[in-house]
Amino acid sequence: xxxxxxxxxxxxxxxxxxxxxxxxxxxxxxxxxxxxxxxxxxxxxxxxxxxxxxxxxxxxxxxxxxxxxxxxxxxxxxxxxxxxxxxxxxxxxxxxxxxxxxxxxxxxxxxxxxxxxxxxxxxxxxxxxxxxxxxxxxxxxxxxxxxxxxxxxxxxxxxxxxxxxxxxxxxxxxxxxxxxxxxxxxxxxxxxxxxxxxxxxxxxxxxxxxxxx
Numbered sequence: 001x002x003x004x005x006x007x008x009x010x011x012x013x014x015x016x017x018x019x020x021x022x023x024x025x026x027x028x029x030x031x032x033x034x035x036x037x038x039x040x041x042x043x044x045x046x047x048x049x050x051x052x053x054x055x056x057x058x059x060x061x062x063x064x065x066x067x068x069x070x071x072x073x074x075x076x077x078x079x080x081x082x083x084x085x086x087x088x089x090x091x092x093x094x095x096x097x098x099x100x101x102x103x104x105x106x107x108x109x110x111x112x113x114x115x116x117x118x119x120x121x122x123x124x125x126x127x128x129x130x131x132x133x134x135x136x137x138x139x140x141x142x143x144x145x146x147x148x149x150x151x152x153x154x155x156x157x158x159x160x161x162x163x164x165x166x167x168x169x170x171x172x173x174x175x176x177x178x179x180x181x182x183x184x185x186x187x188x189x190x191x192x193x194x195x196x197x198x199x200x201x202x203x204x205x206x207x208x209x210x211x212x213x
Contacts, residue, residue, distance in 0.1 A: 042095040071147040
């Protein structure tokens, strides 16, 4: 934020003559930067959605997906998928609404509140994606355990050998490890994608609190 730093230095040189003018210039700059950041949050969230959709379409004809489709569990997966899409559309609307509000805001206090709302919305969006992903993985794993022919056959072999408990222990450990890897990777992904923008937005928020229009 070099332009802002230069403006603040010029402001301090003659506070009596340029105090109010400089404050307004600082506000305009922060307003423009904040609006741009929120616009990028909206754009990136949509691009992210398109990316995951494209990847799912690429793998829909794969062996693993065909195997899963043969389990005939649409009555469970379809409502889950619809729910996920509905919530994502809600977040897209929230991002767009936040962007529009920030774009037309002409008051520092309102801009501060809008920035705080954007940060909360992004954090909720990130946690929804992670939690929804975890729940989906658990549901898919349980469906595979009860409906997948190969898994059922493997479980039966363990039971015949008296190792039914061992099978469930291995299965539980697998789920826990997979979830840990999933959460770690996605947390890093979201921290990288949205963390940079949120840090910039937080910096704007701190600067806004220093001025009094």
